Amino acid sequence: MLSEKMTEALNEQANRELYSSYLYLSMSAYFESINMKGLASWMRVQAGEELVHTMKMYDYVISSGGRARMLAVEEPRFAWGSPLEAFQQVWDHERAVTGLIKALAGVAEAEKDQATRSFLQWYIDEQVEEEESSDMVLNKVKAAGQNEAALQAVDRELGQRKFKFPRGFNMFPYGGTP
Numbered sequence: 001m002l003s004e005k006m007t008e009a010l011n012e013q014a015n016r017e018l019y020s021s022y023l024y025l026s027m028s029a030y031f032e033s034i035n036m037k038g039l040a041s042w043m044r045v046q047a048g049e050e051l052v053h054t055m056k057m058y059d060y061v062i063s064s065g066g067r068a069r070m071l072a073v074e075e076p077r078f079a080w081g082s083p084l085e086a087f088q089q090v091w092d093h094e095r096a097v098t099g100l101i102k103a104l105a106g107v108a109e110a111e112k113d114q115a116t117r118s119f120l121q122w123y124i125d126e127q128v129e130e131e132e133s134s135d136m137v138l139n140k141v142k143a144a145g146q147n148e149a150a151l152q153a154v155d156r157e158l159g160q161r162k163f164k165f166p167r168g169f170n171m172f173p174y175g176g177t178p
């Protein structure tokens with residue numbers, strides 16, 4: 001059974017994960033608006049992953065006897081000056097999320113809630129990957145600079161990214177067809 005404090009902290013983090021999804025969807029729409037379909041697709045996959053992060057936490061709260069609460073989602077930024085500016089924000093944002101996840105793990109430790117601390121290890125590991133991938137993409141966009149042909153090549157390459165549900169995660173546990 002989750003403590004009230006733990007439930008509240010998990011609900012807040014689920015809200016931040018949903019905000020991350022919203023932020024990346026906003027970036028996807030920005031890339032659509034400047035006709036960079038590959039980057040729009042990469043961001044859409046990223047938004048999907050953040051939605052999974054949200055739902056995994058939502059499911060955990062419920063399965064642990066807590067009450068999932070839908071907090072208001074902040075409106076993300078609408079436009080960026082360049083792809084580089086957007087990917088710089090991805091990198092900054094992911095580092096900030098890592099800090100939030102570590103603080104959440106700290107709450108679980110303070111509450112002596114080993115089950116939640118163990119659940120959060122997946123997020124800690126995921127953040128290592130998220131930081132790595134955002135760093136890799138930022139470097140590609142940086143290297144392309146203002147060179148239009150190089151940016152188009154990055155757009156094509158990043159457009160290859162495919163969405164995959166994490167192993168063992170079922171977004172629709174009560175059934176449904178994709």
Ligand code: FEO
Nearest residue numbers: 017050053097130
């Ligand atoms: Fe769910 Fe990218 O942090």
